Amino acid sequence: MKRIRVALKERSYDVCIGKNILPLLGKEIRRIGLSGKALIVTSPKIAGWYLGRVSKALRSEGFEVFSFSKLPSDEFAKSQKNLFGIYRHLLKNGFDRSSFLIALGGGVVGDVAGFAASTFMRGIPWIGVPTTLLAQVDSSIGGKTAIDLPDGKNLIGTFHQPRLVFSDVETLKTLPDREIKHALAEIIKYGMIWDENFFRLLEKNILRMKRKDLKILLSAVSRCAEIKARVVGGDERETKGLRAVLNYGHTFGHAFEAASRGWSMPHGEAVALGMMAAGRLACELGVFPWRDYERQRTLIQKAALPVRLPRSVKLSRVLESIRYDKKKIKGVLRFVLPVKIGKVKVVSAISAEKVRKTIEQLQEINAGSCACHG
Ligand SMILES: NC(=O)c1ccc[n+]([C@@H]2O[C@H](COP(=O)([O-])OP(=O)(O)OC[C@H]3O[C@@H](n4cnc5c(N)ncnc54)[C@H](O)[C@@H]3O)[C@@H](O)[C@H]2O)c1
Ligand SMILES: [Zn+2]
Incomplete structure (x- = not known):
């Protein structure tokens, strides 16, 4: 597994890249010191392929795992409605500032899940598990989060660096x-x-x-x-x-x-x-x-x-x-x-x-x- 450091003083984090590394995700999250509840945010299609593997990797390390797999598979996912859906799911399951969120998907999932993490209770940690080539080379790194307005794309957003990015190129096999x-x-x-x-x-x-x-x-x-x-x-x-x-x-x-x-x-x-x-x-x-x-x-x-x-x-x-x-x-x-x-x-x-x-x-x-x- 390759490790690349994003050096941002107290906000520094690793980008881990490898083939078939998803089973190692839980251990890596432990290593960076996160504990408690995890919410995996994704869309139904991606959940079908990868949610089981990611959940298992976390559960085997003792994390309490929840999932929100309702994001649409298109750009419309970056909406206020979906954002509020994530907030409500976090509340319903008793999430607080000791919990964290995982964005499992492409740039769309990363942007909206990262935005939810940056604003829920004034900010909770999040982890990127990018599953598109674009997200692995670009959107998962750098901490830009966003949702769209009817007036234009990415008009509402924050800078909120993830605590870890975990790119498994194996997930690209299913990518169109x-x-x-x-x-x-x-x-x-x-x-x-x-x-x-x-x-x-x-x-x-x-x-x-x-x-x-x-x-x-x-x-x-x-x-x-x-x-x-x-x-x-x-x-x-x-x-x-x-x-x-x-x-x-x-x-x-x-x-x-x-x-x-x-x-x-x-x-x-x-x-x-x-x-x-x-x-x-x-x-x-x-x-x-x-x-x-x-x-x-x-x-x-x-x-x-x-x-x-x-x-x-x-x-x-x-x-x-x-x-x-x-x-x-x-x-x-x-x-x-x-x-x-x-x-x-x-x-x-x-x-x-x-x-x-x-x-x-x-x-x-x-x-x-x-x-x-x-
Ligand atoms: N935050 C940033 O710095 C940044 C940078 C660039 C782009 N972006 C944003 O990223 C978004 C585009 O991201 P994208 O190109 O990853 O598109 P995307 O997230 O819409 O994914 C493209 C399609 O591939 C599907 N998919 C995802 N992973 C898959 C897999 N492993 N196998 C099969 N299908 C899969 C998705 O469901 C979707 O239908 C835009 O909203 C853009 O604004 C953000
Ligand atoms: Zn671009």
Whole structure:
């Protein structure tokens, strides 16, 4: 079992990663000093596969285990209704501040269960047991919790670090292929922002990852967790600028999502297109070599993620959405742009005209040919 430390002084914790490690979860929770009642929060489908194993691991260590398996399997789970359902379940079963909560599932379960833990009786400990590739490489680490409002996603949230993250790559076996593919966008992002060697490993092995080869997934989850742990350790609450690098591909990406019909574009596809846009903009500004842009494009295509923005996504709506982006500070648009594979920087004062041209070009790219002379 691999152990990665998220170093945040008294809020530090380990991310444990391995294959078939769920039976060890109870022992690990004992080791970090938690005792008493545990509520496992999950959804019916995930419960069917993994609740038994997780409960058994805890019971064998003497924990009193309860479960709340009613969260819907979609984004609507992050609602006030479900949040209050969790609170009521905690109360009904006599939970207090000596108890803790376990989020068993993807980023949706993690966000809402983490939010419940951060607010129930002014905060109780929680543990992440992420079961999607996205949650294992991204959302389970860093302590961001959230629920949605009808007005928009993640509008209510807290920073509440988990006490432990326990990632068993074995759980990825049941994950649909499209979820693997969408998480690959975030994984490529880590290579782009931090680590050229890791990017090279992806160039060599991305097809094995798509086939859910657990050996290669294990090494990718570990490297991504290390990078996220380092970034979060240096900028826990996104106040020092470092955590902003994780937004690579996301300023454009969010705008593409918002401009797609009924928010129909999956987040992973939007991030892939967002990285394409950021890469192209950086090339046009002369800060990123075209040959690196090509390497990024080739890898995104190998992952079967899109490199061309569909015409159904209207340019005017994308621009409107970018204008409202939360990273727009005092009227200046800021983008995380690559300078080479493995390194990015935050650039502001980019003209709206350059942004518009970038998006237009992203709709024109012919996926089969070299985009650098287009
Ligand atoms: N807190 C953060 O820092 C952070 C970061 C990124 C994203 N997020 C949030 O994460 C959410 C997306 O997370 P996600 O991509 O994990 O999606 P998700 O949680 O919706 O999971 C995707 C689907 O896979 C199913 N599933 C989960 N584990 C499975 C398994 N092992 N086998 C089979 N099916 C399984 C789920 O039921 C769901 O239907 C969004 O709400 C986003 O806002 C949070
Ligand atoms: Zn993302």
